[in-house]
Amino acid sequence: MITRRIIPCLDVKDGRVVKGVNFQGLADVSSPVELARYYSGCGADELVFYDITASAEGRALFTDVLRQTAACVFIPLTVGGGINTLDDFDRVLKCGADKVSVNSGALRDPSLISRAARRYGNQCVVLSVDAKRVDGQFRVFARGGREDTGLDAIEWIKSGVASGAGEIVLNSIDTDGVKDGFDLEMLSAVCGVVDVPVIASGGAGSIQDFVTLFRTLPGVGAGLAASIFHFGQVNISELKRALAAEGIPVRL
Amino acid sequence: MLAIVDYGVGNLFSLTCSLQAIGAEAVITGDEGVLASADRVILPGVGAFGDAAAALRRTGMDKAILREAEKGKPLLGICLGMQLLLDYSTEYGRHRGLGLIPGSVQAIRPVVPAEYKVPHMGWNALHFPGDRPAHPLFRYIKEGDCVYFIHSYAGTDCGEHTIATAEYGPELTAAVARNNVCGVQFHPEKSGAVGLNILKAFCKL
Numbered sequence: 001m002i003t004r005r006i007i008p009c010l011d012v013k014d015g016r017v018v019k020g021v022n023f024q025g026l027a028d029v030s031s032p033v034e035l036a037r038y039y040s041g042c043g044a045d046e047l048v049f050y051d052i053t054a055s056a057e058g059r060a061l062f063t064d065v066l067r068q069t070a071a072c073v074f075i076p077l078t079v080g081g082g083i084n085t086l087d088d089f090d091r092v093l094k095c096g097a098d099k100v101s102v103n104s105g106a107l108r109d110p111s112l113i114s115r116a117a118r119r120y121g122n123q124c125v126v127l128s129v130d131a132k133r134v135d136g137q138f139r140v141f142a143r144g145g146r147e148d149t150g151l152d153a154i155e156w157i158k159s160g161v162a163s164g165a166g167e168i169v170l171n172s173i174d175t176d177g178v179k180d181g182f183d184l185e186m187l188s189a190v191c192g193v194v195d196v197p198v199i200a201s202g203g204a205g206s207i208q209d210f211v212t213l214f215r216t217l218p219g220v221g222a223g224l225a226a227s228i229f230h231f232g233q234v235n236i237s238e239l240k241r242a243l244a245a246e247g248i249p250v251r252l
Numbered sequence: 253m254l255a256i257v258d259y260g261v262g263n264l265f266s267l268t269c270s271l272q273a274i275g276a277e278a279v280i281t282g283d284e285g286v287l288a289s290a291d292r293v294i295l296p297g298v299g300a301f302g303d304a305a306a307a308l309r310r311t312g313m314d315k316a317i318l319r320e321a322e323k324g325k326p327l328l329g330i331c332l333g334m335q336l337l338l339d340y341s342t343e344y345g346r347h348r349g350l351g352l353i354p355g356s357v358q359a360i361r362p363v364v365p366a367e368y369k370v371p372h373m374g375w376n377a378l379h380f381p382g383d384r385p386a387h388p389l390f391r392y393i394k395e396g397d398c399v400y401f402i403h404s405y406a407g408t409d410c411g412e413h414t415i416a417t418a419e420y421g422p423e424l425t426a427a428v429a430r431n432n433v434c435g436v437q438f439h440p441e442k443s444g445a446v447g448l449n450i451l452k453a454f455c456k457l
Contacts, residue, residue, distance in 0.1 A: 067265075072269075074266075075443075121298055121299045221374055251375040
């Protein structure tokens with residue numbers, strides 16, 4: 001039986017892990033390589049490295065961190081942030097990424113999804129979407145949640161999957177950083193229209209939030225979170241034992 | 253020395269790292285001579301079957317692999333590399349494989365329940381015929397251990413050569429073997445300690 005995945009997300013800037021609350025107020029947390037190794041030991045099923053660096057020097061630091069991580073952590077690594085071209089895919093895949101997540105890059109040029117899927121396979125292309133309720137609609141936001149694109153999230157995700165995205169990360173801006181549970185309504189709307197795995201992101205504050213997520217939405221394959229793991233509010237091995245005790249299939 | 257076949261397809265960085273982690277001496281090569289001098293061979297691969305099969309033929313690696321397999325050298329196909337060991341695939345047309353193990357590669361969408369997502373992505377438990385791992389590739393792991401899968405096509409009709417399955421609605425082919433040739437649909441290099449133990453066992457075949 002396929003297990004539900006727990007995925008810590010590491011926002012990396014200049015080679016260090018940071019995490020914002022509602023995308024603002026970044027705080028330095030720890031070394032990405034050490035954190036990745038720690039999470040893998042706790043039973044994390046995958047890791048997401050999100051590169052929030054803008055400079056070329058930062059990019060080089062990021063790929064260094066990625067290589068060092070891939071050399072000692074043997075679970076899947078997804079890389080996102082600043083992926084705008086096939087060369088960007090190439091750069092991170094060569095350094096140990098298994099999947100590459102596109103967000104703003106795909107909004108600027110939707111053909112990025114189909115071109116990447118053709119070259120690297122659908123399984124390699126993750127479409128990450130930041131969405132927020134606007135006028136009774138789930139609206140896609142760009143630039144780290146700062147810019148309303150006017151696009152309907154459901155339509156955007158459907159077209160992304162049709163173009164070849166093999167997985168969706170749905171981050172609800174409405175619940176992100178609030179720590180009061182995942183956005184079940186938004187996730188349910190997305191799960192209902194796509195055939196590929198959906199990763200829930202934004203809003204987890206406790207073990208119970210993951211239990212509720214997986215109980216309520218059988219279509220959600222994984223739960224992703226950052227600061228609650230980084231700051232020790234939720235311990236991943238405890239979380240997975242708790243899920244197993246609730247009858248939710250996990251890898252122990 | 254272990255040779256990882258380089259035919260321009262797929263990302264060999266993680267695989268190389270995982271082999272280093274278990275202390276195996278591995279070289280990435282597209283050279284027939286190096287392949288001939290290796291003790292064992294890994295055929296990796298990601299992407300589409302047709303492109304990969306064409307790349308194997310273009311680089312002459314198809315014949316070199318068949319030659320080494322014929323000698324009785326341990327050969328391990330991983331993911332698409334496993335699928336390439338079979339007779340043919342129906343991914344985007346019909347494409348011939350290496351034919352080292354009987355069976356074909358078919359889309360899983362028609363056989364898995366509608367509510368199951370495709371690709372089959374994530375950690376799934378291995379099941380062995382008779383509930384215990386009989387093949388030496390699995391000597392260090394046990395029934396129910398989880399490994400990481402990511403695929404939309406799977407080996408079918410491999411019959412007695414199926415040495416492990418994973419339940420995803422029906423039981424999907426997770427590993428195949430015939431004499432010295434074996435293949436795994438999942439990614440041992442991404443399957444934590446369980447995966448490293450499978451690679452370790454391969455290094456002792």
